[in-house]
Amino acid sequence: MFSKMKILVIRFSSMGDIIYTTPVVRCLKKQVPDAEVHFLTKPAFKYIYDSNPYVDKLLLLKPSLTDTINEIKAEKYDQIIDLHNNLRTTIIKLRTGIKASTYKKQPIRKWLSLKFKLNLIAAEHLVDRYLKAVKFLGVINDDAPIDYYVKAQHDISKLLPPTHQNSYVAFIIGATHFTKRMPNYKIISICKQLNLAVLLLGGNDVKANGDEIAAAAGKQVYNACGITSLDESVFLVSKAKSVIGFDTGLTHIAEAFNVPIASVWGGTTPDLLGVWPYKVKNSLIAGIELSCRPCSKFGLEKCPLGHFKCMNEMPETGIVDFANGN
Structure with missing residues (x-):
């Protein structure tokens, strides 16, 4: 028919x-x-x-x-x-x-x-x-992950320093809106607790954030924000030991490669949007219960109440343990 x-x-x-x-x-x-x-x-x-x-x-x-x-x-x-x-x-x-x-x-x-x-x-x-x-x-769910196809097999030695070429945690620090992003001091603290090298990924809009984080967290952190193209960033995510990311496109793309993903949520919530890690065997959804959360569907330029508790009070231990494979 x-x-x-x-x-x-x-x-x-x-x-x-x-x-x-x-x-x-x-x-x-x-x-x-x-x-x-x-x-x-x-x-x-x-x-x-x-x-x-x-x-x-x-x-x-x-x-x-x-x-x-x-x-x-x-x-x-x-x-x-x-x-x-x-x-x-x-x-x-x-x-x-x-x-x-x-x-x-x-x-x-x-x-x-x-x-x-x-x-x-x-x-x-x-x-x-x-x-x-x-x-x-008559179409039914085939229970397979999302699809994303990297355009080229990039040379990792040309994208990363030698310290980061073998094994690293990809930390996606970009997101369109402020209330989706973790403050720099929290990212720095998490990076210092990770056992592996850390690769920061995001667009040019968070390059300065990445520079600040890398300078404070030490040599184990390499800032590729604003340096790698989207296709290169996706390629690097696909090769990561694990991924930490906010509610943003690159974090969702990472789901295509079945790498362990710590999905960190601030002012937005996965239940409202229905976009938690899909068909990923090993994932963590990090977020805290607050009476003011969610404050928006897609994120805001600032916390409406000024305290930004959803990210400032985000527990770090679970994210760190997950990324360290504990």
């Missing part, structure tokens, strides 16, 4: 949310007979899918939504799988007239959970929430 379908999967942003669509695409490609699977996203996120073997064609959102809609119409899709569910995807579905199945965001439940600290969202991973949108096709 559903054989030889031409399917368009849509998710425009952000990095982490798109990463978690990869099991859906893989399951569609492998479980729907002769399916041709295309994926539509923003140009800024094409790197997530441009090496993915389960996507037959990658479409990029154009500046004009009308141009994107015309491209979709020309492809003559049998089915749209809308994993974004926003105004633009609604317009796309209406104007193309293509049959569509849509991911349910539960915005009211999320708002009430955030505003009144109510537990109205089921503890269900985002991947499983996405998969509900393709259940009608």
Whole structure:
């Protein structure tokens, strides 16, 4: 009944949310007979899918939504799988007239959970929430991790000093918003307690943080923030002994390589977003219970109450023991 379908999967942003669509695409490609699977996203996120073997064609959102809609119409899709569910995807579905199945965001439940600290969202991973949108096709969860494909086999000797080439803990210190990041003094303290060399990873926006941390923590810490490209950073994460990271894209990408991950949460919480480490055999979710937490869905530029207890009072022992393999 559903054989030889031409399917368009849509998710425009952000990095982490798109990463978690990869099991859906893989399951569609492998479980729907002769399916041709295309994926539509923003140009800024094409790197997530441009090496993915389960996507037959990658479409990029154009500046004009009308141009994107015309491209979709020309492809003559049998089915749209809308994993974004926003105004633009609604317009796309209406104007193309293509049959569509849509991911349910539960915005009211999320708002009430955030505003009144109510537990109205089921503890269900985002991947499983996405998969509900393709259940009608007979697609089931294959229980495999997310997919991410490094673009090149980089030479580790050209990326890291000799002290860090054999075994290291990758500490991802970047995140888009302040309330997702641990203060430098806490990172320094953790680094000093780790048994292995420590590699700091993040963008240019946290390079100065990395310099401060490396200077205070000693020679065992190497700051690669703002130095390595994203693909190089992913490659280095894939080779790490373990990973410590905040609620940010690179931490989620690390899940593709099944390295032990300590996922550290400040102002945001994994249950609300449904994005804890997925199908990772060895992981730790670090966060503390506070009446003010979560303070936002996606992070803020400062703590609304000024004390930032969610990170300042974060216990270090569990994170350290996990990264040290204890």
